[in-house]
Amino acid sequence: MRKLTVVFVAALAASVLSCNRAAPETTDKPKVALVLKTLNHPFFVDMRRGAQEAADRLGVQLEVQAAEREIDVEKQMQIVENMIQTGIKALVITPSGSREIVSALVKARDANVPIIIVDTRVDEKAAAEAGVHTETFVGSDxxxxxxxxxxxxxxxxxxxxxxxxxxxxxxxxxxxxxxxxxxxxxxxxxxxxxxxxxxxxxxxxxxxxxxxxxxxxxxxxxxxxxxxxxxxxxxxxxxxxxxxxxxxxxxxxxxxxxxxxxxxxxxxxxxxxQFPSEMGKAAIESVVKAIRGEKLPASIMVKLEMVTKESLVRR
Amino acid sequence: MTRSSRLTHARQFGTVLGLVVLSSVLWALTPHFLTVPNLLNVAQQTSINAIVAVGMTFVIISGGIDLSVGSIVALSGVALGAALQGGQALPVALAIALGIGVTCGLVNGAIISWGGLPPFIVTLGMMSIVRGAALVFTEGRPVSSFDPLFRSLAAGQLGGVPAPVIATMAVYLVAHVVLTRTTFGRYVYAIGGNEEATRLAGVSVRFHKTMIYAVSGLVSAMAAVILTARLNSAQPIAGTMYELDAIAATVIGGTSLMGGEGSLAGTLVGALIMGVLRNGLNLLGVSSFLQQIVIGAVIIGAVLIDTVLKRHRN
CATH class of the missing domain: 3.40.50.2300 (Response regulator)
Known part of the structure; x- marks a missing residue:
């Protein structure tokens, strides 16, 4: 029995340890959380890529997390709560639910973490009622x-x-x-x-x-x-x-x-x-400004384009 | 102490040890884990799964399974939300939500007991029916924005302890007493151990089985109350896959899927292991894809121990 427990615990420890390659706690770069709806959609994978490139360029330590399923607001809320614990300097989030996410944003506000919303807008009325202020919205119309x-x-x-x-x-x-x-x-x-x-x-x-x-x-x-x-x-x-x-x-x-x-x-x-990688990029650029205390426009619109057979040939 | 109960204790000791070691590893890896705010965080995040898992433990000890709990969370939640939006007083709305949970459980139990169908099939069907009912009822849209009194069920605290955590402790305390100190509790074990023998001993197995599923429905509705208050919104798609999380917490906690043995203390620790794992993996910045692999490995590891132990006993 004891042997088994030891094996179990060792396996547990090993599995946790082996996943811990990406945890440099030492950098003095500002740590920013990018919480996506999901990562099993090319749209959000592209957004992450754009954000990561901008983060590397601007000296931001980016932590990307997402729920397993796009509709899981509760999981997104848990991720926000957990990321706040790690002392993030800003929260960039694509809300899984326009209203539901407000409860999670309240936690960020209480921790004085500036919030930047990407892709899906937060319900304005719900946010106002909860006293949540967001720095800016990055997305396309x-x-x-x-x-x-x-x-x-x-x-x-x-x-x-x-x-x-x-x-x-x-x-x-x-x-x-x-x-x-x-x-x-x-x-x-x-x-x-x-x-x-x-x-x-x-x-x-x-x-x-x-x-x-x-x-x-x-x-x-x-x-x-x-x-x-x-x-x-x-x-x-x-x-x-x-x-x-x-x-x-x-x-x-x-x-x-x-x-x-x-x-x-x-x-x-x-x-x-839409240009999700542009959104990711614009979001991280806004984060840097927000951390510096600069004022941001209420929304930052990323361009839209109609892709047709002709437009693909032209390219 | 009989040999079998000693083994159950040893198994639980293993689960607790697992939690302790897991926590120690996280403590060593990240300074953010072992802080009071973060531990309260974990407790709060675990509460919903932990409460649903109470019912699952009753059901699994009795040799059954309940796949409909996630859907019951959704239906109870949207009914609660609609009642509050419709201007019902909080106690009335709560009674409606809990009543719906119990009713769903009674339907599960009655079809299983009197229809003689396997619990897997019945609750699988109910999972779909109840989810569909939640979607029809709300036309697919979430019901949002409630008054502060209701929201305090999730946001409130007593002496620094968040309300959901207090609710979880209360549910476990009551359920533990029911399971270990009442005739009903003994029958739960007896039915799971040997249903035929229990019936021959003159116990109304059908009635008690129905009640067991009603308990599962009831606690699922309680979880729905906390979830709705926490998100300030009730969604018809809420609670998807909660059944699997609850089953995982139960089996990690040492309850046997074969029925007849298990404990709520084990389930609570099982739920905490899952909560701590998810929290820790978030804190460490482990990708959400890898998280799923780790959690899956833990579930299999825990049940593997269970199986090997049983082989030893025989």
């Missing part, structure tokens, strides 16, 4: 992006389309803004009807399933707008499975590498490009 996508659809269909929409997780500011933008852009085109709009929760496999079901119910859908590329890529598979490749236009959001490949191959029509 999702509403404008949705409008860009909508205008593109009007353009390429000649103002005549039956549209199916794949939504993100309901209640997420990011997805809701994109949808609002899209709907606002197409509402003046009388020939464009949104026949179905359903959540596929940002995920590729759900994009496949939900769109497959949509096609069953509405076989005459000729255009898809997906609030993210992962869902769009799922929809493309569903279109292929139904033997309708090329007959349904797919417009996505994020311009992921896979989406660009699909656009080049002609299975996808277009995607709204």
């Amino acid at each position: 999702n509403y404008e992006g949705g409008k860009l996508a909508g205008a593109h659809v009007v353009n390429v269909t000649g103002g005549k389309a039956r549209v199916g929409i794949l939504e993100g997780i309901p209640g997420h500011e990011t997805g809701d803004s994109r949808l609002r933008g899209f709907r606002d852009a197409v509402k003046d085109a009388p020939g464009i009807t949104v026949v179905e709009s359903q959540p596929a929760n940002w995920e590729r496999d759900q994009g496949f399933n939900v769109f497959q079901n949509m096609l069953q119910a509405q076989p005459d859908i000729d255009t898809v707008f997906a609030a993210s590329d992962l869902m769009a890529l799922g929809a493309i598979e569903a279109i292929a499975a139904a033997g309708k490749t090329g007959r349904i236009k797919v417009v996505g959001f994020d311009a992921l590498d896979d989406a660009k490949k699909a656009i080049a191959a002609g299975t996808m029509d277009a995607s709204v490009a």
Whole structure:
């Protein structure tokens, strides 16, 4: 028994120790936490890369943490609490929930840690009620992006389309803004009807399933707008499975590498490009200013771009 | 002391030792671990899983499993949120939340007992049904922003100890007494040890099994109250995968998946090990991907010990 316990404990210790290669406590660089929604999405991986490059350049010690699942606000809150304990000088965060995250931000405020929000805005009312002040917001305007996508659809269909929409997780500011933008852009085109709009929760496999079901119910859908590329890529598979490749236009959001490949191959029509690595970079640059006590603008907008086959060729 | 209970004690000693060594290692690696604010942090972060794991311990000791706890957390949470938003008084809203948790547990237990279906299947089905109900009820949207009185259930403290930690200690105390000092508690072990023999001894196994799942539903709803207060928001997608965390805490704590043995003290230590691990790995800046590997290894290591011990006994 005793032997077993020793083995167990040794294994535990070894597993913890072996993971501890990245813990230099000695540097006098300011330590900054970058808390992402998740790291199993190319968008956030790109954001991390941009942030890391800026951090290396500007002499910031960056600690990147993320929840295992994008929707896990409680885990994000735990990470924030834990990072505060390590004496971070600033918190950069992409909130998993616009309102829920406020409780975590309160903890940062209590510890006098300046907060910089990236990608997803914090609910202003909830933040004001809790007395949370954020230094700045870095992101792209999702509403404008949705409008860009909508205008593109009007353009390429000649103002005549039956549209199916794949939504993100309901209640997420990011997805809701994109949808609002899209709907606002197409509402003046009388020939464009949104026949179905359903959540596929940002995920590729759900994009496949939900769109497959949509096609069953509405076989005459000729255009898809997906609030993210992962869902769009799922929809493309569903279109292929139904033997309708090329007959349904797919417009996505994020311009992921896979989406660009699909656009080049002609299975996808277009995607709204955000620049997550730019966001990461701008966030870290803002952090440095905030630590120096400089005043920051209320929001820092990163550009958006429509990626189409033509724009890919031009590059 | 019988041979078997001595082994149970030895097993728990191993779990406690594991926690102590884990903490020592973290203390050696980072100056941020062994501080009062951080330990309170860990206790607070552990509380939700620890409370859910109370019910899981009852269920697993009785030889069952409850996969629906995470979904019950979500449904109780959104019902609580909606009741508060709808202007109900706090006690009424709490009663609604706990009532929903108990009801879900009763449904689980009744189908398992009278329908004669395996707990895995029934609670797997309920996991989906209850989650779906939470999503239908809220149309997928979170219910947010509650008054300070309700939020004090998570943010409040007594003598520096956060409210969720006090709640956890109270739940464990009561549950421990129920499990070790009441007839119901003895039947939980008896049903898990030998259900047929328990039935032949004249115990209403069906009734008691149903009650066991009701306990699991009840504590899941309690966890939902704390979670909702903590996030100041109730989400229909809350509690996803909580069942696995609760099972992990229970088995790390030495409760046998075969039923008939286990203890709440072990489960509490199991939950703390998971909480300390997650906290420590955060403090050390270990990537979240590696964290999953470490936690998985700890679960397997703990159960491996359990299995080897059993082989020794036979």
